Amino acid sequence: MSHPLRLGIAGLGTVGVGVVKIIRQQTALLKARTGREIIITAVSARTKDCDRGVPLNSYAWEDNPVALATRDDVDIFVELMGGADGPAKIATEAAIAAGKHVITANKAMLAMHGHPLALAAEAKGVSLRYEAAVAGGIPVIKTLTEGLAGNEITRIMGVMNGSCNYILTRMEDSGLSYQEIFAEADGLGYLEADPQLDVGGIDAAHKLAILSSIAFGTKVDFDGIVIEGIERVSIEDINAAADMGYKIKLLGVTQMTGRGLEQRMQPCLVPASSPLGQLQGGTNMIVIEGDSIEQVVLRGPGAGMGPTASAVMGDVCDIARGFQLPVFGQPAKTLTSATPAKSTRPAPYYLRMGLVDKPGALAKIATVLGEAGISIDRMRQYGHADTSAPVLIVTHKISSAAIDIALEAMERTGVLASAPVALRIEEG
Amino acid sequence: MSHPLRLGIAGLGTVGVGVVKIIRQQTALLKARTGREIIITAVSARTKDCDRGVPLNSYAWEDNPVALATRDDVDIFVELMGGADGPAKIATEAAIAAGKHVITANKAMLAMHGHPLALAAEAKGVSLRYEAAVAGGIPVIKTLTEGLAGNEITRIMGVMNGSCNYILTRMEDSGLSYQEIFAEADGLGYLEADPQLDVGGIDAAHKLAILSSIAFGTKVDFDGIVIEGIERVSIEDINAAADMGYKIKLLGVTQMTGRGLEQRMQPCLVPASSPLGQLQGGTNMIVIEGDSIEQVVLRGPGAGMGPTASAVMGDVCDIARGFQLPVFGQPAKTLTSATPAKSTRPAPYYLRMGLVDKPGALAKIATVLGEAGISIDRMRQYGHADTSAPVLIVTHKISSAAIDIALEAMERTGVLASAPVALRIEEG
Numbered sequence: 001m002s003h004p005l006r007l008g009i010a011g012l013g014t015v016g017v018g019v020v021k022i023i024r025q026q027t028a029l030l031k032a033r034t035g036r037e038i039i040i041t042a043v044s045a046r047t048k049d050c051d052r053g054v055p056l057n058s059y060a061w062e063d064n065p066v067a068l069a070t071r072d073d074v075d076i077f078v079e080l081m082g083g084a085d086g087p088a089k090i091a092t093e094a095a096i097a098a099g100k101h102v103i104t105a106n107k108a109m110l111a112m113h114g115h116p117l118a119l120a121a122e123a124k125g126v127s128l129r130y131e132a133a134v135a136g137g138i139p140v141i142k143t144l145t146e147g148l149a150g151n152e153i154t155r156i157m158g159v160m161n162g163s164c165n166y167i168l169t170r171m172e173d174s175g176l177s178y179q180e181i182f183a184e185a186d187g188l189g190y191l192e193a194d195p196q197l198d199v200g201g202i203d204a205a206h207k208l209a210i211l212s213s214i215a216f217g218t219k220v221d222f223d224g225i226v227i228e229g230i231e232r233v234s235i236e237d238i239n240a241a242a243d244m245g246y247k248i249k250l251l252g253v254t255q256m257t258g259r260g261l262e263q264r265m266q267p268c269l270v271p272a273s274s275p276l277g278q279l280q281g282g283t284n285m286i287v288i289e290g291d292s293i294e295q296v297v298l299r300g301p302g303a304g305m306g307p308t309a310s311a312v313m314g315d316v317c318d319i320a321r322g323f324q325l326p327v328f329g330q331p332a333k334t335l336t337s338a339t340p341a342k343s344t345r346p347a348p349y350y351l352r353m354g355l356v357d358k359p360g361a362l363a364k365i366a367t368v369l370g371e372a373g374i375s376i377d378r379m380r381q382y383g384h385a386d387t388s389a390p391v392l393i394v395t396h397k398i399s400s401a402a403i404d405i406a407l408e409a410m411e412r413t414g415v416l417a418s419a420p421v422a423l424r425i426e427e428g
Numbered sequence: 429m430s431h432p433l434r435l436g437i438a439g440l441g442t443v444g445v446g447v448v449k450i451i452r453q454q455t456a457l458l459k460a461r462t463g464r465e466i467i468i469t470a471v472s473a474r475t476k477d478c479d480r481g482v483p484l485n486s487y488a489w490e491d492n493p494v495a496l497a498t499r500d501d502v503d504i505f506v507e508l509m510g511g512a513d514g515p516a517k518i519a520t521e522a523a524i525a526a527g528k529h530v531i532t533a534n535k536a537m538l539a540m541h542g543h544p545l546a547l548a549a550e551a552k553g554v555s556l557r558y559e560a561a562v563a564g565g566i567p568v569i570k571t572l573t574e575g576l577a578g579n580e581i582t583r584i585m586g587v588m589n590g591s592c593n594y595i596l597t598r599m600e601d602s603g604l605s606y607q608e609i610f611a612e613a614d615g616l617g618y619l620e621a622d623p624q625l626d627v628g629g630i631d632a633a634h635k636l637a638i639l640s641s642i643a644f645g646t647k648v649d650f651d652g653i654v655i656e657g658i659e660r661v662s663i664e665d666i667n668a669a670a671d672m673g674y675k676i677k678l679l680g681v682t683q684m685t686g687r688g689l690e691q692r693m694q695p696c697l698v699p700a701s702s703p704l705g706q707l708q709g710g711t712n713m714i715v716i717e718g719d720s721i722e723q724v725v726l727r728g729p730g731a732g733m734g735p736t737a738s739a740v741m742g743d744v745c746d747i748a749r750g751f752q753l754p755v756f757g758q759p760a761k762t763l764t765s766a767t768p769a770k771s772t773r774p775a776p777y778y779l780r781m782g783l784v785d786k787p788g789a790l791a792k793i794a795t796v797l798g799e800a801g802i803s804i805d806r807m808r809q810y811g812h813a814d815t816s817a818p819v820l821i822v823t824h825k826i827s828s829a830a831i832d833i834a835l836e837a838m839e840r841t842g843v844l845a846s847a848p849v850a851l852r853i854e855e856g
Contacts, residue, residue, distance in 0.1 A: 032758040139575025147567025150741025292734035299725040306720035313578025330460040
């Protein structure tokens with residue numbers, strides 16, 4: 001029997017406490033499965049004296065995560081503090097430099113600094129693992145780096161932010177506005193400390209950037225992602241989409257094209273009856289397509305104590321078993337620089353706009369669309385009480401570039417009462 | 429750079445040819461991801477001279493798979509011949525004895541001889557891997573043994589035989605009889621050489637036995653599975669189920685209970701709108717539930733050249749990366765003997781029977797059900813041309829034991845024109 005594998009855990013929020021619970025409750029199971037005893041030697045958090053529902057006094061306490069990360073009696077530094085920079089990054093770098101393995105749930109840090117951290121870990125011969133950083137409990141990093149290692153990945157898409165999906169499905173169920181449900185979700189603690197990370201699509205885009213790197217052998221390129229949040233999705237959009245048999249989802253798509261890497265995270269309409277359309281509340285779903293596998297779909301809880309801790313423990317067990325692989329599935333020094341590319345694959349679009357209530361307004365919009373080469377599949381103008389007339393348009397398939405041109409031209413017509421909303425329709 | 433990893437492939441059917449194709453086409457990708465060159469040194473099959481669509485003449489040929497398995501220039505013996513016993517087992521044992529890693533897609537061999545083979549492989553310190561044996565391209569073995577290693581698994585259920593699902597969904601779409609669609613599937617080559625393995629539920633039960641062993645730390649216990657095939661599912665059952673909002677699926681369920689291990693593979697009714705209900709054609713779906721993860725669902729192609737070869741290559745890459753873990757996730761010598769247990773969790777049941785056309789027949793059946801403590805939720809008697817009156821009954825929740833008692837008692841009433849069909853309704 002090997003010597004025990006010793007964890008130092010920095011960050012004792014929901015996920016950290018979940019990891020402590022599993023290690024305390026499943027001691028025998030973990031030993032049977034990995035052949036090693038898995039123990040916690042030290043912990044660290046911002047405040048020491050608060051009841052977290054698990055006994056912590058048998059573990060050494062460190063106020064400073066760097067001190068924790070570099071302790072002699074720590075084999076794996078488990079970073080659960082969060083934040084792209086600051087203590088999380090400093091402590092992670094210190095752990096790697098001290099020859100410790102690192103497990104993190106920190107998607108922001110990996111999306112911003114994944115490549116240099118991977119270079120450092122690989123140079124030092126330690127593992128840097130992050131199953132919990134993407135799609136909560138779903139073992140998507142393992143599936144992509146290991147299970148599908150024989151595939152050339154062609155496309156990944158999915159719903160990877162449970163909070164946004166909660167807001168969008170709650171809006172539909174309740175008929176309440178974005179603002180009302182946002183306040184509800186915030187009150188329930190479902191949103192990040194900075195909610196913009198969730199509803200602005202940033203958190204989901206962090207995850208997409210990580211998946212792209214593994215899938216296509218490119219350096220993490222967060223800045224190359226076209227990001228649009230859900231803040232402008234109105235209850236009218238959700239109802240109009242439902243009328244036409246669609247749901248609105250914050251959908252991430254990444255694919256390598258002849259022109260470069262197309263990465264986008266934006267609200268889209270998907271068929272209500274499709275697996276993505278049926279996704280309720282905080283559940284995540286990742287669709288992976290490869291040259292041999294065709295398509296695999298993974299669905300599971302995108303957050304929460306148990307599921308996220310389960311993902312961390314998967315990484316712990318792999319390290320206990322001695323598994324080691326490059327951080328992004330192939331050596332970081334072989335990752336290429338991605339060339340960001342905009343989507344050219346045509347798709348139908350859903351457009352909503354408010355028009356000033358005067359003759360010829362709609363004609364001006366129709367003219368602009370025609371000039372951009374966009375033909376209209378369906379159009380609906382609603383009755384209205386105020387001076388702005390709501391208009392919905394579904395286009396035939398068209399490129400995103402044509403939509404951008406039309407949106408810009410619309411602004412110049414002078415008939416818009418407010419900025420128009422344009423949502424791509426993904427048929428699957 | 430390490431020396432090349434050398435494969436010897438026995439069996440050049442669909443899957444074997446798929447593996448050859450990936451190794452030839454993705455040479456650079458595989459090397460980038462695993463750090464090693466992956467090559468084929470020798471192959472073996474029943475007939476040498478036939479065009480398989482890939483060039484094979486650069487590989488040594490062996491008529492005898494045992495000779496292939498024990499060649500000095502083979503590091504991994506890839507067993508793709510099939511069959512629980514015979515050449516596949518003999519060659520696998522020979523490979524292990526010679527200190528070779530083994531990768532197999534052979535669910536029958538693992539379901540019947542998994543435990544002694546695992547003991548032998550672990551004693552010899554070699555890998556025995558079988559991702560392709562369960563659910564085709566879906567990396568379910570990896571998810572269970574590695575990704576969810578921190579979980580106490582509570583239940584697994586799923587659709588794991590694509591041929592049966594093809595037959596059942598084709599029956600519904602076409603309105604044709606089981607016999608007609610069976611003939612169609614057989615003609616298309618969708619069924620095993622012995623189709624009873626598919627439609628009798630045997631193949632799916634082999635897979636379930638393997639998943640149970642990993643999930644619950646028990647020796648593979650194929651004989652402990654309650655198995656029922658789809659041969660007695662009629663188009664009338666499918667239509668009646670559809671009328672009530674259900675689909676019929678060959679569903680596997682395994683869970684550890686206080687009384688022992690409950691394993692069953694039988695046609696069940698599932699809600700038409702549920703993920704399992706929506707599964708079309710050859711697609712497989714596995715639902716895994718654990719104490720921390722809650723629920724993860726994996727969906728993907730259950731068979732076919734690309735997907736199954738993708739699963740084999742996942743195992744190849746793991747071995748190339750030096751990963752090694754016990755065959756069933758914990759050392760074979762620590763696996764316990766399962767005590768088979770029947771299901772006691774009550775469920776509604778769908779019953780179909782033909783009654784002889786005379787007064788009081790239905791009353792006798794109703795009496796038998798009442799005496800077994802079964803209350804009726806819905807009942808329907810159809811008009812009929814011949815002397816047998818078709819009757820459908822949906823019960824309230826009841827144990828399978830009570831259903832068995834009632835079925836036996838029905839036989840003694842003398843009013844049955846044919847043996848009744850009883851299908852469990854799984855609400856999810």
